[in-house]
Amino acid sequence: MWEYNDKVKDHFLNPRNVGEMTEPSAVGEVGSLSCGDALKLFLKINKSGRIVDATFMTFGCASAVASSSALTEMVKGLTLDEAEKLTNDDIADYLDGLPKEKMHCSVMGQDALRKAIRSYKGIEIQEKPGNVVCECFGVTDLEIIDTVKDNNLKNAEDVTFYIKAGGGCGKCVEKIESIVESLLSEAPVTQ
Amino acid sequence: MWEYNDKVKDHFLNPRNVGEMTEPSAVGEVGSLSCGDALKLFLKINKSGRIVDATFMTFGCASAVASSSALTEMVKGLTLDEAEKLTNDDIADYLDGLPKEKMHCSVMGQDALRKAIRSYKGIEIQEKPGNVVCECFGVTDLEIIDTVKDNNLKNAEDVTFYIKAGGGCGKCVEKIESIVESLLSEAPVTQ
Amino acid sequence: MKIVYTDNNATTQVAPEVLEEMLPYFSENYGNPSSMHTFGGSVGKKIQEARAKTAALINAEPNEIIFTSCGTESDNAAIMAALEMNPEKKHLITSAVEHPAIRNLYKYLETKKGYQVSFVSVDEKGILDLDMLYSIMTNNTAIISLMWANNETGVIFPVEEVAQKSAEMGILFHTDAVQAAGKIPIDIKKTSGVDMLSLSGHKIHAPKGIGALYVKNSIKFPPFLKGGHQEKGRRGGTENTASIVGLGKACELASTHLEDMDQRVRGLRDHLQKSLLEAIPASSVNGDQANRLPNTLSIGFNAIEGESILLLMDQAGICASSGSACTSGSLDPSHVLMAMKVPFESAHGTIRFSLSTYNTKEEMDYIIEKMPPIIKRLRDMSPFWNR
Amino acid sequence: MKIVYTDNNATTQVAPEVLEEMLPYFSENYGNPSSMHTFGGSVGKKIQEARAKTAALINAEPNEIIFTSCGTESDNAAIMAALEMNPEKKHLITSAVEHPAIRNLYKYLETKKGYQVSFVSVDEKGILDLDMLYSIMTNNTAIISLMWANNETGVIFPVEEVAQKSAEMGILFHTDAVQAAGKIPIDIKKTSGVDMLSLSGHKIHAPKGIGALYVKNSIKFPPFLKGGHQEKGRRGGTENTASIVGLGKACELASTHLEDMDQRVRGLRDHLQKSLLEAIPASSVNGDQANRLPNTLSIGFNAIEGESILLLMDQAGICASSGSACTSGSLDPSHVLMAMKVPFESAHGTIRFSLSTYNTKEEMDYIIEKMPPIIKRLRDMSPFWNR
Numbered sequence A, B: 001m002w003e004y005n006d007k008v009k010d011h012f013l014n015p016r017n018v019g020e021m022t023e024p025s026a027v028g029e030v031g032s033l034s035c036g037d038a039l040k041l042f043l044k045i046n047k048s049g050r051i052v053d054a055t056f057m058t059f060g061c062a063s064a065v066a067s068s069s070a071l072t073e074m075v076k077g078l079t080l081d082e083a084e085k086l087t088n089d090d091i092a093d094y095l096d097g098l099p100k101e102k103m104h105c106s107v108m109g110q111d112a113l114r115k116a117i118r119s120y121k122g123i124e125i126q127e128k129p130g131n132v133v134c135e136c137f138g139v140t141d142l143e144i145i146d147t148v149k150d151n152n153l154k155n156a157e158d159v160t161f162y163i164k165a166g167g168g169c170g171k172c173v174e175k176i177e178s179i180v181e182s183l184l185s186e187a188p189v190t191q
Numbered sequence C, D: 001m002k003i004v005y006t007d008n009n010a011t012t013q014v015a016p017e018v019l020e021e022m023l024p025y026f027s028e029n030y031g032n033p034s035s036m037h038t039f040g041g042s043v044g045k046k047i048q049e050a051r052a053k054t055a056a057l058i059n060a061e062p063n064e065i066i067f068t069s070c071g072t073e074s075d076n077a078a079i080m081a082a083l084e085m086n087p088e089k090k091h092l093i094t095s096a097v098e099h100p101a102i103r104n105l106y107k108y109l110e111t112k113k114g115y116q117v118s119f120v121s122v123d124e125k126g127i128l129d130l131d132m133l134y135s136i137m138t139n140n141t142a143i144i145s146l147m148w149a150n151n152e153t154g155v156i157f158p159v160e161e162v163a164q165k166s167a168e169m170g171i172l173f174h175t176d177a178v179q180a181a182g183k184i185p186i187d188i189k190k191t192s193g194v195d196m197l198s199l200s201g202h203k204i205h206a207p208k209g210i211g212a213l214y215v216k217n218s219i220k221f222p223p224f225l226k227g228g229h230q231e232k233g234r235r236g237g238t239e240n241t242a243s244i245v246g247l248g249k250a251c252e253l254a255s256t257h258l259e260d261m262d263q264r265v266r267g268l269r270d271h272l273q274k275s276l277l278e279a280i281p282a283s284s285v286n287g288d289q290a291n292r293l294p295n296t297l298s299i300g301f302n303a304i305e306g307e308s309i310l311l312l313m314d315q316a317g318i319c320a321s322s323g324s325a326c327t328s329g330s331l332d333p334s335h336v337l338m339a340m341k342v343p344f345e346s347a348h349g350t351i352r353f354s355l356s357t358y359n360t361k362e363e364m365d366y367i368i369e370k371m372p373p374i375i376k377r378l379r380d381m382s383p384f385w386n387r
């Protein structure tokens, strides 16, 4: 059983802002059925570029629901610029922390938010850069490198916890491990 | 803990005929300190070649003591010819059975008895025939073959239980195993 | 809150009769069974009794039972022994839906030890592809390991038939009967091709941390745990006396409960299944219903995810398992459901109910009452639910 | 009849406090700690508590403790992990007086797996030949395993020193601390060269069938039992919750009893030793008396044999062990006494008394009263006793 804290439990059992929005200004969709979790985020944005309302639909585990609920609460009232700076850590912090194995739920929140904002701004969403390392979850080497650096991760397992890569069939774990190791070994030099 | 039956326990706790005999007609000595058990059997034999008294001194485990005690009771009143026919199985039977791991104690009784009788009859005790297989206990291949055949043994462990061979350092166990196996494989033909 | 426990394929409660039988072996008769003193020796006798009872559950001989520390150890010990007995054979067979105790060992042997490993497929119902299996058995096959019944779906494999075939080809055959034992009758004398068979205590109301491995008399079993001469040299380590005594008692009880399993418990499971399928749209049973353990129901609810279902069930005091390997950090549905090609839509939302003889009709009705609103609540939140 | 139990190096009674702590985890809190429901999850927390207590006994970190099924498994797991982590190294070192859990594993690795194995000698007092040890350590050495204290004689090895040296040479170091733990203080932080350390519950008043392996944090430990993700992937198999909880409590108690061991129990042992030596001619202590566990006395009585001594002691209700491997079918004195070149004359007649904190002065005096007539009675029967 995951050691969810009271705040996470509360946001799972009493999620805020659930539901489809009738006329959303922007929608951000991430995840899929096969992935095991998915989030559809709806934003209502006013003329001056401020988020005035947010709702969500989530398929996923308790922390996916809680992260989505938290996200909608957090973004209400933010300008788009402010919202764009919001990170997965902010979401986890808002919930007083998530089990490390569940960090990918907060990452999903961050991704959905950025996707919604970019689509609203009309920014073309590019092909993901880099080469796909984890086919199960479509994660590229560049994404892995960024995640490892941003969150100071130590091994492939941590990577799975954050962005799922390696958490499916597992056949990419060794590749992830070697990416992490090469980053760790260069770290002392660059820092 | 060995599953000694009541008769064995009784002969261990209340051994019959313990002690050195002052003027024995014959003495049979087997075993040694290093072997872990040893028996010195004393016989008083009358003119007509009948055993009229028997005593023993034993160093060894409970079943060695019990086997010795049983042996002295069994031989009293027997003629030498009768006594010579007495086998280790007879000793074990007299005790209502011995744990299989302890059969060598009854073998020790049989050996001591035969030794005593032969020395009384003036039969030179020859060098053991065959090649020594087990150095720890000085057991030869011919002895192993005889024991396996006489007692219908199935593997090296059984051999150890009967004549100790293999029960010391263990380095001869493979050799014993191959002797037993070659006997077993020829058995169907000869029987 | 009242707990309704329907997670018996994960673990079971220790039966009160079992615990009672164990208690004297902790602080009173605590001697070492290998000791020379009566105090320890008397414990040895009790172990022999437990060995006979354990053997009786599968109609084996007492000396064919080796006590181990769990089902996983039994599985590992069986496979490693087979390899050691056949050092020249480099091919291993198992199914695609085995427990990790076999599956991960096979993968280790494949990646680290250079063995060639075949995972035989199953179809959508979890039924083994016998044609494939029979076509890959060769002289080079060291062992075939096939679970008797699947822990997730309860699907029963044709162990007798495959064991027979293995015997004909001179291939060692092992079966992981951890889930089958105590739920369906097992008669090792009637399935003579089985060379080794694994049991685990905590699935049949003995404590966790005790298992057994049946090893056919004719096999000279090399020990997995190398140490002292316990278990006739087939497993080192001081005997876990209290738990062994407990396992013996549990096996005795299990035999007497087989009838109840087959009749009453099967009835409860069928009632639960029927009622849930009726009450909840877009739900479906995983696995072959014709050949299934009487206590197991694996049921998928479309468009929602298992962990959140379980947590809401937990709020209602209902204990069960999901069909995903979620606790392990993996997000994929279990390899069992994947091997069966259960669609993601229902695989992610699969819940396993597994009953024991302690379950009641009232408990089933409680579950039947509580589940529909739980499922609805999550579907109302799901982007994949077609309202 | 009153039992005087002085066979605590063989096994100990479960402390009442330990049993009490275990009891709720059989039939009440029986959930699977890996489960998603609160019912199982709460058991997981209790296991973490036990892990912390077990770690505390040797001043380790909780995540450095892997629960196993016994000392033998801990030993086997440590060595096999070392080999797996160093596949290119083919040389193993241990002492000539190890427990079969190490000794027989090493012999297996030597005869079946082609490893080169060195058994470092001891002298007449059981003191390790450090010169020999240091001279054979090479780059090719995969692991050194050295018991912290000997189970038969109680002799303590200089583990700190050797571990330090191993670390300097980059050789993995394992210690079998099954007999040392709970009898003398162990501080893993002060002996930083120790990479792995084995414990067994039933030597410290936890039940039989539970053990632990300390594995230093920095080591990426490959599992010995391959299966589920329990113990962070370092040991498959459903957790033996009740026994784990028991081991935690026992470790806690053991820490508090170290003082009693060192003072009172040592005093009892010394009293027993002195009195027996005085009352019984041709008797002698085996092993270095300067560096010895406080609870152990190995004493040889010339010209008689251990099993018969034990059985007569049994008649008087005294439980102890002999110095021969008699139960195993072997007739030779134990490899430990042989390695120490104890003469056959006294080796065959060696008895090991091993005390616990439960022993009393009255019990010692009872033994001191009963032993002389037992020894005399057997010597009166012995052909080797010089009257």
Ligand SMILES: Cc1ncc(COP(=O)(O)O)c(C=O)c1O
Residues within 6 Å of the ligand: C236, C237, C238, C239, D009, D010, D069, D070, D071, D072, D073, D075, D099, D101, D147, D149, D150, D151, D176, D178, D179, D200, D201, D202, D209, D211
């Ligand atoms: C030094 C030593 N190591 C290992 C063991 C094995 O422990 P267990 O019986 O728990 O497997 C023992 C005791 O039997 C021992 O004394």
Ligand SMILES: Cc1ncc(COP(=O)(O)O)c(C=O)c1O
Residues within 6 Å of the ligand: C009, C010, C069, C070, C071, C072, C073, C075, C099, C101, C147, C149, C150, C151, C176, C178, C179, C200, C201, C202, C209, C211, D236, D237, D238, D239
């Ligand atoms: C089919 C099957 N095999 C093996 C095991 C492993 O048993 P244990 O947890 O006792 O190691 C389990 C249960 O966990 C199982 O369901």
Ligand code: FES
Residues within 6 Å of the ligand: A133, A134, A135, A136, A137, A165, A166, A167, A168, A169, A170, A171, A172, A173
């Ligand atoms: S490819 Fe990464 S988990 Fe399958």
Ligand code: FES
Residues within 6 Å of the ligand: B133, B134, B135, B136, B137, B165, B166, B167, B168, B169, B170, B171, B172, B173
């Ligand atoms: S040579 Fe046979 S046991 Fe040593």
